[in-house]
Amino acid sequence: MQGQQLVTALSFRLSSIARSLIQFVGRRIAPEHRARLAVQLARIGAHMDIDSCLQILEKALSEQKLDASQLGRLLSAAFSAADADHLPLDLRKQLLTRACAGLDPADIPDALLEHFSALGGSSHHYSQEGEDILLKRLFGDRRSGFYVDIGAHHATRFSNTFALYRRGWRGINVDATPGSMSSFGLLRPRDVNLELAVSDQTDPLRMHLFREGALNTTNAELADSYVAAGWDKTGEIELRPKTLASIMDEFVPPGINVDLLSVDVEGAELAVLRSGNWDVYAPAVIIIEALSTPFAEMHQDPALRYLLARNYEVRFRLFNSVILARAGADFS
Incomplete structure (x- = not known):
């Protein structure tokens, strides 16, 4: 039943990144929290935006006692697995910023840094002269x-x-x-x-x-x-x-x-x-x-x-x- 509720929530017209986030994170939270997550998502329904989606997912994951680094890695991994290139620029910036919040630079996946660079048409680097x-x-x-x-x-x-x-x-x-x-x-x-x-x-x-x-x-x-x-x-x-x-x-x-x-x-x-x-x-x-x-x-x-x-x-x-x-x- 919990799985069906989650699928029902996913049937709304969400962006591809929101679906990917829900699917990715939904598989990584305890079953007793999964039903509550599905209900929250269903309440928002077709009006879900990326910020609301992330807030719900962050709350669900915080109940798992994840620290900022673990949470950031989960969100960023979900983002990397999604078809993010087709998202509007402002949504991509929102998601990238949220996914990296609280992370040590060493914990930010390379794929996310590549996405950040692409937003500005640049390449990220650490060397003094590239x-x-x-x-x-x-x-x-x-x-x-x-x-x-x-x-x-x-x-x-x-x-x-x-x-x-x-x-x-x-x-x-x-x-x-x-x-x-x-x-x-x-x-x-x-x-x-x-x-x-x-x-x-x-x-x-x-x-x-x-x-x-x-x-x-x-x-x-x-x-x-x-x-x-x-x-x-x-x-x-x-x-x-x-x-x-x-x-x-x-x-x-x-x-x-x-x-x-x-x-x-x-x-x-x-x-x-x-x-x-x-x-x-x-x-x-x-x-x-x-x-x-x-x-x-x-x-x-x-x-x-x-x-x-x-x-x-x-x-x-x-x-x-x-x-x-x-x-x-x-x-x-």
């Missing part, structure tokens, strides 16, 4: 892969790898800034997250710290230029670095290929690259920062020259970043 959008051009919609992010800075802010993480990838995030791994522990639990410096040097390194953590660097000359430009320097610390090769040996799982290496260490990129084992680990794609290198002189950058000599080709040049791919690499 590197992750270009990575999608190379890797497509691959739902698995492995990255190593050196100078990762933050789990989401300016991240070249968070979009891949959301898509199902995993990897290793490394940053020497004190406390930098706290956001990764919360938002990137599948990853290996390491707070340490990377270099080919064995002697301790001195890191210059800035209020804007993305500027932290072991390059003294670059640090001086930041101070001269007005950035607020907060101190210095001494670090004992590890090599890229040793990190990969310890944390890359056996049999796993490294698909992406991202290196953004404010002027110390070459030291990181030289510390790798290129006979064992040759990532398909590499992102490096090439600060203050004019486009016409790009191939004179020491880190770029190092990679070009190892069979890598420049695919994209952004304001500061360069994306290279190994010649003949398979991105599938």
Whole structure:
């Protein structure tokens, strides 16, 4: 009888998204609440709009003691399963906003972010210069892969790898800034997250710290230029670095290929690259920062020259970043 009542409620002239939401959520609530939900929906009948539908569904789900994150995931999953592209723009915005309310950014399904982007005719990204959008051009919609992010800075802010993480990838995030791994522990639990410096040097390194953590660097000359430009320097610390090769040996799982290496260490990129084992680990794609290198002189950058000599080709040049791919690499 409860199922029949629910079907009766669904027989009214509702939008496709409302039907999808009711069907999706109706299967996930306890039977004793399902009848009450059906009665409430039947009362509204043909006058149901998307907001009323969502309010009823949220109330029904709240009785299941779901937290905001669980509720948001249910609603967003229902939205993703619906034929939402045919909805009026204002209804799509209402639903997207409601579905994401109360969610941590890491809990918002990728499909919902794509819908948000489509509303404005744009693409969502986390990277500082859109590197992750270009990575999608190379890797497509691959739902698995492995990255190593050196100078990762933050789990989401300016991240070249968070979009891949959301898509199902995993990897290793490394940053020497004190406390930098706290956001990764919360938002990137599948990853290996390491707070340490990377270099080919064995002697301790001195890191210059800035209020804007993305500027932290072991390059003294670059640090001086930041101070001269007005950035607020907060101190210095001494670090004992590890090599890229040793990190990969310890944390890359056996049999796993490294698909992406991202290196953004404010002027110390070459030291990181030289510390790798290129006979064992040759990532398909590499992102490096090439600060203050004019486009016409790009191939004179020491880190770029190092990679070009190892069979890598420049695919994209952004304001500061360069994306290279190994010649003949398979991105599938």
